[in-house]
Amino acid sequence: MPYKTPISVLVVIHTPDLQVLLLERADNTGWWQSVTGSQEANETPVQTAIREVAEETGLDTALYQLNDLNYVNEYEIYPRFRHRYAPGITQNTEHVFSLTVPAPVTVTLAEREHLRYIWLPASLAAQRCFSPSNQAAILQLLGNSDD
Incomplete structure (x- = not known):
């Protein structure tokens, strides 16, 4: 298997009123997150976002509003996941996007990746996320809200 x-x-x-979709990881029960995934060869971050949303939720981003939030996170890869990367790789660069859907929609989960999903108000969704960068992205949406 090639390295990630x-x-x-x-x-x-999320919805316009900031209901946020969270997915529970299959490999870590109780770990909730937004859609995430690694870039594949020759993909741009936007192409990766489109592919990952389709793979993890079955949603077609062309039907909704995909937004590049124009920031990246740099973080240390959890030691338990480093075997997925080439030797010596310990840092990841994460490009952040949002996808606005009109209302909570039914999604089709990638069974090997996620166990279940839930829609929550943004503040509760941020609290539920295991990842600090995911929490921050949701909180940024709250800060950019006109509500």
Whole structure:
């Protein structure tokens, strides 16, 4: 199996009133997150976001509003996941996006990746996320809200 690229996307899927979709990881019960995934060869971050949303939720981003939030997170890869990357790789660069859907929608989970999903108000979704960068992305949406 080839090593993962240490460049990824985070896509926060939400409604206009900031209900946020969270997915529970299959490999870590109780770990909730937004859509995430590593960039594949020759992909741009936008292409990665489109592919990952389709793979993890079955949603077609062309039907909704995909937004590049124009910031990246640099973080240390959890030691338990480093075997997925080339030797010596310890840092990841994560490009952050949001996808606005009109209302909470039914999604089709990638069974090997996620166990279940839930829609929560943004403040509760941020609290539920295991990842600090995911929490921050959701909180940024709250800060950019006109509510």
